[in-house]
Amino acid sequence: MKAVRLHDAGDLRVEAIDPPSAPPSGFVNVEVRAAGICGSDLHNFRTGQWISRRPSTAGHEFCGRVTHIGEDVENLAVGDYVAADSRVYCGTCPACMSGRSNICEALGFVGEACDGGFAEHVQLPAKLLFKHEPSLAPKVATMAEPLAVALHAVRRLNAAQGEAVLVIGCGTIGGLSGLLLSRFHKGKLLFADTNAERAALVARICGGTAVGLDKAAIDAALNGERLRYAIDATGNIHAIAAGLDLLVGGGALALVGISHGKLDLDPNILVEREISLVGCHAFASELPDAIALLPELEPALIEFSEVLASLDDVPDAYQRLLKGQSQKLKTIVEIAD
Numbered sequence: 001m002k003a004v005r006l007h008d009a010g011d012l013r014v015e016a017i018d019p020p021s022a023p024p025s026g027f028v029n030v031e032v033r034a035a036g037i038c039g040s041d042l043h044n045f046r047t048g049q050w051i052s053r054r055p056s057t058a059g060h061e062f063c064g065r066v067t068h069i070g071e072d073v074e075n076l077a078v079g080d081y082v083a084a085d086s087r088v089y090c091g092t093c094p095a096c097m098s099g100r101s102n103i104c105e106a107l108g109f110v111g112e113a114c115d116g117g118f119a120e121h122v123q124l125p126a127k128l129l130f131k132h133e134p135s136l137a138p139k140v141a142t143m144a145e146p147l148a149v150a151l152h153a154v155r156r157l158n159a160a161q162g163e164a165v166l167v168i169g170c171g172t173i174g175g176l177s178g179l180l181l182s183r184f185h186k187g188k189l190l191f192a193d194t195n196a197e198r199a200a201l202v203a204r205i206c207g208g209t210a211v212g213l214d215k216a217a218i219d220a221a222l223n224g225e226r227l228r229y230a231i232d233a234t235g236n237i238h239a240i241a242a243g244l245d246l247l248v249g250g251g252a253l254a255l256v257g258i259s260h261g262k263l264d265l266d267p268n269i270l271v272e273r274e275i276s277l278v279g280c281h282a283f284a285s286e287l288p289d290a291i292a293l294l295p296e297l298e299p300a301l302i303e304f305s306e307v308l309a310s311l312d313d314v315p316d317a318y319q320r321l322l323k324g325q326s327q328k329l330k331t332i333v334e335i336a337d
């Protein structure tokens with residue numbers, strides 16, 4: 001079968017490999033229908049930070065159809081349409097036992113700790129697969145995982161109803177966070193991104209306003225209303241610092257981006273303004289809720305996405321995305337109907 005495998009930092013290859021063997025107990029084989037390229041895939045390709053096995057089939061955002069099931073699998077049957085959980089967690093550490101599998105003490109991710117979805121077939125533990133409606137288009141079903149990440153961030157932010165929210169960074173997670181806020185939050189939505197065209201796209205779809213990341217732009221957009229809540233989906237330390245400076249007292253800044261470098265932070269800002277700085281890592285129990293939301297969000301999700309025709313296109317797409325040469329929020333490769 002065909003697979004896209006990461007051999008080392010900067011070394012991504014489309015190769016012919018053997019398909020998965022018969023699934024052992026607790027595992028299932030899945031024919032992959034579509035898979036999305038995540039910013040963390042690009043980060044790992046560029047830096048090699050999370051390479052723990054060489055080579056490894058990349059890709060942790062994907063959907064497919066169950067083709068074989070191992071013994072002791074009770075929640076799935078051959079023919080089920082499924083979306084994948086990206087988290088490889090132990091299930092036995094104190095974090096997992098307390099319902100926080102996203103901060104498992106041995107946490108890894110599909111596509112790194114085990115082979116992922118940039119392949120025609122994949123084998124995974126049954127606990128990492130969740131059924132979805134067969135009528136969902138593959139390019140929509142594969143958005144379940146990033147939507148769960150965004151849902152976790154929105155819930156962690158916990159913005160008070162009626163308050164404005166600023167989303168910094170209009171990539172996949174920023175855009176999906178805005179989409180969820182547009183459905184569940186009552187309050188003005190502001191979107192800031194260095195790519196003005198992308199910020200305008202997200203603002204239009206989410207019913208918000210594209211702004212510059214500065215006080216004058218925020219004040220003009222809010223017409224005197226105060227800004228207390230923001231989500232940073234960039235990980236850029238300068239954007240984080242700017243966002244923090246924009247917040248008045250009594251709110252929160254949720255961080256969901258992967259950062260490079262260290263923030264020069266005066267903790268008195270948090271104390272005196274009573275601002276919560278909230279970390280958001282992957283997702284906890286949100287994946288089933290995200291899957292349930294896919295049908296009503298389908299038109300927006302399709303507009304957010306661009307689709308590749310083949311796994312052969314993935315390496316070139318990595319290079320294009322690293323250069324910022326896409327106006328869409330998500331790049332998806334369709335593999336099987």
